[in-house]
């Protein structure tokens with residue numbers, strides 16, 4: 152189809168949830184995507200943190216093709232070798248004991264919320280202002296932004312919002328009905344908010360002392376993006392439940408709830424969750440990240456990117472860790488992101504004054520320099 156026909160049919164046949172930007176994607180390679188006219192774009196949003204190891208990765212493509220030729224799907228009534236291989240890897244990486252597989256971040260958080268209710272027998276959650284946990288009912292109830300929630304009330308009861316990066320606020324909010332505290336180790340949608348160094352440790356100690364669970368949502372910060380596989384590993388703590396999704400299978404839909412606790416048979420389920428195809432893609436992605444030392448790359452090149460961004464005009468502050476970066480700017484972030492797009496750089500305005508960069512973990516100084524060159528022209 153031609154570019155204009157795709158645009159026309161998109162608005163005719165697809166529900167208007169996204170407000171598309173002006174890019175009709177055709178193909179991708181490494182850190183780049185190409186539109187239908189062959190124009191090249193440097194994707195420093197990494198498919199919204201999903202294209203962890205870049206577009207068109209041969210190893211992931213081969214793993215998917217090999218798996219697709221034999222068994223794309225098998226119901227969760229039966230054993231599934233790829234799922235077992237992936238679960239063992241995630242257990243070792245997380246330090247937790249068991250995995251539940253689903254298909255997205257919001258589903259992983261739904262699983263976490265249900266699991267916390269089931270384990271504690273309690274129904275209330277302490278969540279943070281600015282938080283984003285997804286669009287299904289319970290995850291949306293744990294999400295801060297009123298505009299996302301208002302049309303869908305009543306939502307799930309029992310979510311109390313407190314200030315992020317303030318452990319006293321958590322201590323004060325706990326009561327006898329509290330099942331868990333749920334938060335992002337680095338807030339993503341709020342504008343890349345990195346808490347104080349001691350915050351997670353303090354929260355973890357409070358949860359232990361008060362005998363409530365700690366759920367960490369690493370849907371955006373996980374999968375090696377911050378330089379460690381899970382951002383909580385910087386704090387030297389272990390949550391009771393952690394959720395990941397986005398880039399675990401390099402763009403094939405997956406979500407995982409990992410915990411020291413578990414459901415009982417029949418408590419929870421997902422038809423597609425952890426099917427052989429997605430697990431083969433995730434296994435190949437994880438192997439690639441580890442083989443090529445990409446977490447270290449994200450940290451080292453991330454520092455380089457942050458230092459370059461800090462020197463740009465109209466930049467007030469650069470926040471983040473590894474390849475999870477927010478740039479507070481003077482000007483309208485969405486407008487600037489649109490100008491970047493025209494010049495072949497993909498970033499996004501996560502709020503009015505913050506540009507967000509989530510490059511694929513394979514990005515090198517070369518791509519960073521290219522991004523900085525474009526940003527320099529615009530800022």
Ligand SMILES: Cc1ncc(COP(=O)(O)O)c(C=O)c1O
Pocket residue numbers: 255256257258260283284285286335339340368369370371372396397
């Ligand atoms: C921290 C966090 N949690 C949950 C989600 C929801 O993930 P999904 O869109 O895969 O449901 C997101 C998505 O941006 C996220 O950033």
